[in-house]
Amino acid sequence: MPANLEANLHLTDVLPHAADELSALAQKVATKAVDFFYGDHQALHGISLGMPIHRVTALIGPSGCGKSTFLRCLNRMNDMIEDTVVRGEILLDGEDIYRRGADVVELRKRVGMVFQKSNPFPKSIFENVAYGPRVAGIRDRGVLNEIVERSLKQAALWDEVQNRLRDSALQLSGGQQQRLCIARALATGPEVLLMDEPASALDPKSTAAIEDLIFELKETYTIVIVTHNMQQAARVSDQTAFFFEGQLIEVGATNELFTNPREKQTEDYITGRFG
Template sequence: METKIKSAVIDPSIKKKHKLEAKAVKVYYDGFTAIKGIDMNIKANKVTAFIGPSGCGKSTFLRLFNRMNDYVDGFRMEGEILIDGENIYKKKVNVEQLRKQVGMVFQKPNPFPKSIFENVAYGLKIQGINDKKYLLERVEESLKQVALWDEVKDNLNKSALALSGGQQQRLCIARTLAVEPSIILMDEPTSALDPLSTAKIEELIYQLKNQYTIVIVTHNMQQAGRVSDYTAFFYMGELIEYDSSKKLFTNPEKKQTENYITGRFG
């Protein structure tokens, strides 16, 4: 397995397209080892899916890329996470700056209890941008990107909590896009949504990958197959198999992967 993954890395022609790299990453929570040493490269402008049973470490691993684990009590990590070749766990890294570059969408839609406009403009406002006209432009642009503009353009001052679950999640994506990140992390973004809303989000992911590098954690194998270019299978804090989604879902190398994707466990 080691050699398999490494060989994909070594090819020099694609080396510089690696947006995200993990090097010998281990994560501990108060002595419990959540990630047991993972090396991985994620390509730019592709959708990479993380799959695996609950508690396999895929969400923890995802949250390393925008340092969202930093606030978790007892969190400790070893190894390196590189974005565009820069180690983001170096001392002098500005975490706020990093998170503007690496956006995140969460499992449950979590709009702020504020208006639709305020939700989307928040990421810009905290950067000190207060030019009303510019904010309005960015809000409109971002809402159009997630195909929500037509539904809400007359109600920008309405509370975001009044939107449906699917609309809320698209709003959360728009909020992320407004900050103009280059990477978007999605932690089971559709698990709380109905099939119709899920389809809309998947469609959106497909369109977004031209401009963004997307990493998505999902429990839904069909979804991983539909939206992702690459899929990584995690089990018990280890990366078991990582390949193009087509290959992984049709002809997995590992027995464990096959068992999982065919529904024999997990």
């Protein structure tokens, strides 16, 4: 199969470079042998994954593979679910976020989250974005105005809403609501942004807007995104991790993983043979 061989040769030419570049970066978030249990059910088995700083890491895999559970471990949102246990280490800048005495509230300010279904508060656009800074204790009107404007600009929503900041956030379209949720997450000044299928409920145009946004945001933030959409993972991410049945099957530079997967299961999944 000369064509195949040629493709492989071509890839080996390019890909180690991408992988080297990723491994040379500092790991903003790193997990070590993380197990996760919902009661008696073990949802994650020994996940060790490093997420390089100012890069996008995509988590892919079929429904129920544990990728969302893993994502929610990174800002301890699973704490809110009763009867769950986390084992192993999750390091943010080298510090275990599950260590005794760790401040969950402080953690969530540093690790923002955007959910699958946009969930704006039933308040004005302004109040939605200002909520994070407000609960963090910022009262000064001028400072709040500044944060709201900057966050909405970062989320590419400012031009559309600058004249209607007092309107209810629920009057916005689905795509706008999701960008508002991103702006809201940015307003607390996070370092890491977790996105749980942020575009799965949106039309193609809004999806493209979100993807462009992710591309710009990674300049400033470290992004971890869960997605069902393989093309999306290929488009927006630098590193991709494939989860299957609670295991981390394979992780690598995105173009490498998609063009030359090491594992059979990864190949079957990305070529659409299952999932």
